[in-house]
Amino acid sequence: MSRQQDKTMEKINNVLTNGLKSKKxxxxxxxxxxxxxxTTLGAxxxxxxxxxKKRFIRGNIEAFNALDRIITNREDLVKDLQNKL
Structure with missing residues (x-):
């Protein structure tokens, strides 16, 4: 990969969530x-x-944080219900 391509990829990764969250x-x-x-994120x-979805893909930090909470809470709820049944 050329140096120019490396810089372009680095710039793209830094744009996501304004550098507050890594690509990983x-x-x-x-x-x-x-x-x-x-759908839940939209609500x-x-x-x-x-x-x-577009906000998340474009790197909006509020969308990232909200989606993280939605997914984590869904996973915790499923785990909790499975343990009780």
Missing amino acids: EIDLLENRLQYGDY ALSCSPDAA
Whole structure:
């Protein structure tokens, strides 16, 4: 990879969440996504699910933090219910 390509990739990674979250953190969160998470994110951000998804993809830190809470709470709820049944 050329030096110019390295700089371009570095710039793209820094734009995500304004450098507050790493590409690895974003990828890990994306891997935990399930059907309906963007719908819930849209409700939380008072916008459509498509707009919420675009905000997350563009690196909006509020969208990232909200989606992280949504996914974590969903996973905790499922775990808790499975342990009680």
